[in-house]
Amino acid sequence: MAFPTIRNRRLRTSAALRNIVRETRLTAHDFIYPIFVTEETGVKAEIGSMPGVYHWSLDLLEQEINEIAALGIQAVLLFGVPDHKDEVGSEAYGNNSIVQRATRKIKEWQPELLVVADTCLCQFTSHGHCGVIHHDERTGRTDVDNDTSLALLVKTAVSQAEAGADIIAPSNMMDGFVQAIRSGLDEAGFEHVPIMSYSVKYASAFYGPFRDAAHSTPQFGDRKTYQMDPANVREALREAESDVVEGADMLMVKPALAYLDVLRLLKEQFDLPVVAYNVSAEYSMVKAAAMQGWLDERAIVLETLLGMKRAGADIIITYFAKDAARWLQDN
Template sequence: MSFPIVRNRRLRGTAAIRNLVRENQVTVHDLVQPVFVTEGSDVKSEISSMPGVFHLSLDHRLEEEIKEITELGIQAILLFGVPDHKDSVGTSAFEENGIVQRATKRIKELNPNLLIIADTCLCQFTDTGHCGIIHHHPITGQADVANDPSLELLAKAAVSQAKAGADIIAPSNMMDGYVHAIRTALDEEGYEHVPIMAYSVKYASAYYGPFRDAAHSAPQFGDRKTYQMDPANGREALREAESDVIEGADFLMVKPALAYMDVIRMLKDNFDLPVVAYNVSAEYSMIKAAAIQGWVDEKAIVMETMTSFKRAGADIILTYFAKDIARWLRGGN
């Protein structure tokens, strides 16, 4: 054979060499574990479409979960609340004694150093299941979410969450101007130190199905396509993210992650803020279901997927697999 001969396999010959030249790896510090809290006592109710994920009451059940997360070395959780009452404006989202607010205070008692990222939306708290206030077109009568009036309520919710002790506010509503409205409200109330993890690029995705079981947040009519992004669009993601950067976001999220790794890379290449990948409910449930059937090696496929998020440019990964991954990284099963 004539020179030169490129032998790329030289750097794959042993595990030690592969470890030495590995470009991306997942660590426990990359991970955020979602947690669902609910009313009641002694509640640990498995979500039927998400094996291994539970609704937890704010008593010893939540304490057990926080203890496990802490012992695994996970440093952050994404907190969702499932209230016992809903209304047209999502009042319980911003009540001082709301489920998220009480859970936040309790978690801070259990582990003051655990980062609490508070999901800030209205869909779990409105009787319509939509992410804002509903208005009707004066001529057609068609129902849709009113953008600007919804911003006022989202800002109230963010302030109440920060007041309860949330470390990071994560607004997931996709209303125009939401970062500015929340940043302004937080600053005015003395919470200028609290970062905003913007759900900057959130698609109207079929991958959210199991989550709606978890959060009891399925829309009671229509869909969310007028405010969440069209899955066919990529360049639009840059406009959405740029708006959030200008308005004061501290993190930029792409949701879902698995089918949108090109978008993760676009944000990584175009902005200098940390990029967050949300490995959403159906992405989790599909792997779990296949693993239960014995069709895939769960650990191998999960770790490959997480590494691919890192390779695409994600700095942080929100995933329901976080506890499993933390165990695997320690050498457990």
Template structure:
């Protein structure tokens, strides 16, 4: 029916009406909060490019966890920040039983057994060269050895599961990483542990602040030979399909904000739970603008996160998680 009989504004006339017909709703259950666990004691070091986010030593972890749990956030994504002296060419401290991630996972599960621990499974934070796999020289060029890297990633995943991780989240973008890790987990007695695959991970400029936080910037070259070209969309379908066929339990798109078309594409083609990573620079840009008084931080954050969920995300990994839940609770 045409105007004047059709009046779309009737359903926008009051807050109660808008709430009644709202299609997309954010809750604390939608969020996964990243945390960075560092070596040392008494460490609570704010990341300069990510205000409000900290590198935390094990003895400072409980305070952060208490806040996360008290807000009703159900899951954390654990990254490790080892001592630089621990790093080597093959990232051995990534799969060390006494590695910082493994110690952190055990600490979290002991204090908060019901909090879901998602373990990022990669080598970049643990290698002295900062790449996500084993590097060899071929013809005068540094090349990431895909299959040799898979062996170490499997060892890392198994060690994380053994420490108590509830979900393994491999972020390395090596071909076949889901199949290799699934096989390794199953053979080690962890068939019940799901894999949250970083299926569609672009070689993005939006990762800069994270690399400061995790001290994981490549020491040479870049990651364009294994992370995806931001110009490609059809390739994302191929990547997601491979992970689904290899046994992934979740798919992920990373970053989020500049890739919402990809989120919708993956949502429309696959029925697995879909995760979006609201990455570090997306967070930092909002924080910087808010600190200048240029934007309404609360409104911008909630609108952005709503957009990600509306695009098809079931879960959102975000550094805004704590603030977002506080703001959502204000509305109740």
């Protein structure tokens, strides 16, 4: 049957009618808010390339944590910015390192707020790569040593869980990282701690502002030998399937906006929760355009986040989380 019997506009005639037939809903419970914690005291420093996002020292962080919880956001993702870096990223897995100390503080201030710990070495290594560097004298090639790096990533994950992290989120893209971390957590008595795997992490141009914020730009080369080629989709399925087999509890696609097709594919192929990371450049582009008066920031952000949810995201990591939570309350 067709027009005039079928009139699709009948279900759009009022706000109340549109509300009751709405297929996809966005709430503050969908969001994880990233936080950059740093050493020293008295630090609340806005990140130049990410307006509205700050470096926080621990003595000032409580106000931010309380605001996040009051908005109904139920999880934060912690990134550490250490004072000291070395070749093996030892500050990533120290008991008194910045992420571990921040985790303990947050669990004191807001015990019900979930702490998601990013598990990587790039912010902590002097060279900015996500693992231990190996130089092969025979070939002259310098690259990240996969298996040596796994041992340090396990130490990092266990130390984060010991500090009270509720979720471990490995972002390093080493082969076998989920299996190694799952085994390490289980052996340390943390069988209950889930892994939110950065399963499909592309070697993307959308990470620039984050690297400014985390001070994690590689000092040589790039990350294309371990992060994925943006042209590949079938490879994304292989990466995700490996993580499922190895024991991941959640699967992430990063970045989100240019990879919604990949997000949908994971949603259709696997029965684990799917996470979209609305990354730094996706945030900064909207902020820059809004500051010029070129677009309606609120409308653009909510439509974009809704699109990620509609594409299949169960969870959205976004720097817009606080703003979006306020706007949703207003609605």
